Amino acid sequence: xxxxxxxxxxxxxxxxxxGILTLTWQNYVMIAIxxxxxxxxIKKQYEPLLLLPIxxxxxxxNLYPAIMAPPHISLVEIPNASDPAAAGHVVQExxxxxxxxxxxxxxxxxxLYQGVKLGIYPPLIFLGIGCMTDFGPLIxxxxxxxxxxxxQIGIFVTFTGAxxxxxxxxEAGAIGIIGGADGPTAIYVTTKLAPHLLGSIAIAAYSYMxxxxxxxxxxxxxxxxxxxxxxxxxxxxxxxxxxxxxFPIIVVIVIAILLPDAAPLVGMLMLGNLFKESGVVERIxxxxxxxxxxIITIFLGTTVGATASGTNFLKLDTLKIILLGLIAFCxxxxxxxxxxxxxxxxxxxxxxxxxxxxxxxxxxxxxRVAQKVGQQENPANxxxxxxxxxxxxxxxGSAVAAGVLINVVG
Amino acid sequence: MFMNGTIPWxxxxxxxxxxxxxxxxxxxxxxxxxxxxxxxxxxxxxxKLYSYAIGKAQQSADNRKRRKIEVVxxxxxxxxxxxxxxxxxxxxDEEVPEEIxxxxxxxxxxxxxxxxxxxxxxxxxxxxxxxxxNAGVLDNTxxx
Numbered sequence: 001x002x003x004x005x006x007x008x009x010x011x012x013x014x015x016x017x018x019g020i021l022t023l024t025w026q027n028y029v030m031i032a033i034x035x036x037x038x039x040x041x042i043k044k045q046y047e048p049l050l051l052l053p054i055x056x057x058x059x060x061x062n063l064y065p066a067i068m069a070p071p072h073i074s075l076v077e078i079p080n081a082s083d084p085a086a087a088g089h090v091v092q093e094x095x096x097x098x099x100x101x102x103x104x105x106x107x108x109x110x111x112l113y114q115g116v117k118l119g120i121y122p123p124l125i126f127l128g129i130g131c132m133t134d135f136g137p138l139i140x141x142x143x144x145x146x147x148x149x150x151x152q153i154g155i156f157v158t159f160t161g162a163x164x165x166x167x168x169x170x171e172a173g174a175i176g177i178i179g180g181a182d183g184p185t186a187i188y189v190t191t192k193l194a195p196h197l198l199g200s201i202a203i204a205a206y207s208y209m210x211x212x213x214x215x216x217x218x219x220x221x222x223x224x225x226x227x228x229x230x231x232x233x234x235x236x237x238x239x240x241x242x243x244x245x246x247f248p249i250i251v252v253i254v255i256a257i258l259l260p261d262a263a264p265l266v267g268m269l270m271l272g273n274l275f276k277e278s279g280v281v282e283r284i285x286x287x288x289x290x291x292x293x294x295i296i297t298i299f300l301g302t303t304v305g306a307t308a309s310g311t312n313f314l315k316l317d318t319l320k321i322i323l324l325g326l327i328a329f330c331x332x333x334x335x336x337x338x339x340x341x342x343x344x345x346x347x348x349x350x351x352x353x354x355x356x357x358x359x360x361x362x363x364x365x366x367x368r369v370a371q372k373v374g375q376q377e378n379p380a381n382x383x384x385x386x387x388x389x390x391x392x393x394x395x396x397g398s399a400v401a402a403g404v405l406i407n408v409v410g
Numbered sequence: 411m412f413m414n415g416t417i418p419w420x421x422x423x424x425x426x427x428x429x430x431x432x433x434x435x436x437x438x439x440x441x442x443x444x445x446x447x448x449x450x451x452x453x454x455x456x457x458k459l460y461s462y463a464i465g466k467a468q469q470s471a472d473n474r475k476r477r478k479i480e481v482v483x484x485x486x487x488x489x490x491x492x493x494x495x496x497x498x499x500x501x502x503d504e505e506v507p508e509e510i511x512x513x514x515x516x517x518x519x520x521x522x523x524x525x526x527x528x529x530x531x532x533x534x535x536x537x538x539x540x541x542x543x544n545a546g547v548l549d550n551t552x553x554x
Contacts, residue, residue, distance in 0.1 A: 145450040146454070159438050239461075408438055
């Protein structure tokens with residue numbers, strides 16, 4: 001009989017602690033959303049390297065919210081202070097009852113999330129990106145930086161939209177940065193300015209980056225003429241190794257002195273690039289762009305997804321953020337193309353305005369889109385390397401814009 | 411703060427008035443626009459400057475090398491009317507196989523239409539990363 005009672009008690013305890021009783025309807029909605037995102041990542045292959053861990057993190061936290069719980073202290077009642085159970089614990093008396101403090105560890109993802117919260121993962125991702133980026137097209141044609149800057153205007157215009165939709169200055173800054181189309185930068189700025197919006201901003205940013213081939217072409221075609229889209233650009237000059245080695249050193253000196261808030265992102269990007277271009281630390285460069293970057297991507301994706309718990313995510317504000325993010329993205333593309341048109345006029349038709357759209361970062365997808373739209377007009381036109389200039393300039397531009405936002409509204 | 415489960419970073423800011431919202435937006439747009447452009451324009455100037463300086467330095471180094479070769483070559487071939495002043499890089503000595511020349515010629519003809527429009531003057535091995543390696547790098551950077 002005692003065994004049967006013990007068994008029933010155990011089953012009752014398991015039932016009471018199971019998700020059937022503890023989960024809310026919001027959790028179930030989020031479980032459905034995460035399954036849909038998993039479908040998009042696996043079946044449609046929309047940014048699977050990030051969408052898959054993000055969606056699974058979202059799934060985990062809504063099935064088992066304690067996986068993101070911070071460490072805390074629970075109070076356990078004891079008959080008196082000399083009770084052996086309290087040995088080694090702090091004892092306190094509340095309302096005539098005696099308790100001992102029982103420290104509880106946080107959930108697994110809570111600890112992994114500290115790398116996001118403390119702003120460690122995004123710069124490390126930038127280190128890997130730096131190792132994989134060739135700034136040659138940008139050095140060969142430095143005017144590309146103008147297009148990289150123009151595409152950041154969307155960030156600041158969206159800031160205004162967010163302010164008028166009722167967000168605080170810091171929140172509006174974090175929402176605007178979605179227009180930079182740079183995942184690590186968006187996460188970095190959000191952790192500094194509005195960490196409570198991290199889930200929705202990260203998901204909006206990565207969703208729009210995955211949708212670059214769908215969002216950008218209509219805007220590019222709307223703002224350019226057939227003649228402008230058909231421009232064949234002159235071949236870029238070869239860039240010497242010395243120029244490539246000096247580039248990361250000079251950029252980091254200039255940006256870190258002028259805008260220290262952008263130094264962690266730009267510094268790591270340029271360190272990675274120097275690993276690559278110097279040619280003397282091949283082992284480190286390989287580790288940074290492969291093992292380290294992959295590990296950080298797992299931690300970053302999963303924990304960012306885990307911030308989207310039902311109660312946090314299912315709000316009107318999330319819808320506003322998704323809408324504002326789309327506006328930011330479209331504006332960034334439009335301003336990039338418009339400045340491309342200005343450069344087309346000023347250079348007497350030597351610049352194809354389509355490459356301006358690549359200024360929104362989203363490396364190298366946005367450059368590929370410029371190439372694809374250009375080839376629709378002229379199949380023999382190869383804009384890819386020309387578009388890579390504004391594309392990598394956009395990464396620097398977004399990091400500078402991030403520094404400005406953190407400094408002005410942080 | 412963490413112990414009781416509250417979020418320590420949640421901002422507690424009073425709702426801004428319409429005028430304050432306008433002022434804040436104007437401030438951010440103006441600062442952002444000017445600073446981003448100023449920093450990137452500065453970078454353009456610096457890149458141009460150092461590219462020019464490096465180009466000049468390399469040109470003068472090449473000139474010095476040329477003069478040195480001339481000095482060495484002249485006594486050996488006093489009767490030669492035009493001494494060879496360029497020392498070709500080692501790579502250029504390698505002969506390009508005929509099959510490769512045919513493939514490149516075919517690709518050029520496909521791109522430029524009729525054979526009269528383009529003429530191949532020389533074929534040299536390019537240094538650095540190949541186009542396929544570049545495509546591989548692009549593929550790897552895709553999610554970011």
